[in-house]
């Protein structure tokens with residue numbers, strides 16, 4: 001099912017809507033967001049200079065750093081009392097990135113998520129279990145609203161308590177699962193460990209996965225668990241651009257269709273900022289249109305992708321972005337949570353007993369991401385006392401958990417035992433790269 005007729009417009013129609021919304025958005029931001037007006041003034045661009053879609057390239061970029069500098073709500077275009085919802089995602093330091101929505105923003109967001117859900121095969125008959133963590137993360141409430149909007153029955157089971165999730169799945173006859181792809185694999189494995197055959201004992205026919213990338217080996221594994229005819233798609237978004245609902249795979253699996261009447265995607269060379277032609281890989285930059293609370297121009301997502309404009313066999317004409325193949329910064333996604341090494345460093349540096357040398361290792365164990373942080377002690381006398389070592393380990397764990405919301409294994413090692421670097425330090429060892 002195609003949710004909106006705007007997904008099947010001709011290229012001319014799409015571009016016409018984009019241009020008129022772009023002009024409107026640029027004037028709106030220029031009048032209402034002083035930080036962005038200042039940036040435009042610095043490069044000498046005024047709203048009337050935007051006459052064609054190509055003129056978008058005259059505008060300065062935005063990054064997470066702009067959110068940091070304008071924390072918490074300095075990039076908002078409406079006063080706080082006009083907001084009806086606030087969400088947040090990780091920032092590059094201790095402070096999160098705060099995003100907000102007016103009533104109208106929520107309605108647009110919901111409809112965009114409904115489109116993405118339909119792209120992945122969802123229908124009003126589905127019983128949809130949402131196994132994303134409810135809270136400040138945009139994933140859960142975003143998919144929740146989008147699925148309710150198409151008439152599906154939503155089960156907000158949230159993440160965790162995995163065996164209970166399986167019980168709900170079985171007893172309620174869940175037909176659609178929303179989760180990060182790694183959690184979906186873990187759910188499947190847990191079902192098997194509970195003596196169930198997911199293909200016979202459960203009725204899950206559709207998976208809408210996102211919040212982190214799903215590699216092709218992961219997709220193949222999903223089919224092994226849930227069956228060959230399982231509708232297994234992923235969708236994409238980020239909090240700064242409302243959350244999920246930016247783009248999603250349709251059942252043709254030829255990349256993720258961008259909701260182009262609300263988002264203008266560009267691909268740039270991350271080093272030079274130069275805009276690259278369709279088909280070329282680079283950093284995805286997105287302009288968010290028709291938004292009241294937090295309109296954003298040329299937001300650098302740091303995600304690596306490419307754009308394709310040929311219409312798709314599914315009938316949609318919106319452009320497709322290739323599934324994300326990496327990031328142009330060092331952000332890690334661990335169990336769907338965005339983690340910047342700088343956040344970890346900030347916690348470690350505030351603890352007296354440990355030095356500035358550390359290594360982060362992320363692996364996938366039993367389908368779940370496991371993060372181990374190896375930290376050097378300042379004084380090796382601590383190694384003689386098991387109880388002090390254990391207390392220190394726990395202290396680091398608690399501080400990291402409160403900063404990131406994630407558990408980590410902490411290994412404490414003797415002074416001078418970690419590798420030293422002459423150039424840029426390589427502190428992150430991500431061993432999950434090969435798919436599963």
Ligand code: DLL
Pocket residue numbers: 089090138139140209210211212213214234235236237238239240243244245301303324327333338
């Ligand atoms: O993850 C929004 C979302 C939730 C999208 C649920 C889809 C489903 P953030 O927490 O701000 O927002 O994280 C955004 O997550 O820049 C990507 O690096 C990564 N990401 C999200 N979806 C995908 C995907 C949500 N399908 C960051 N493939 C983004 C690869 C993804 N990476």
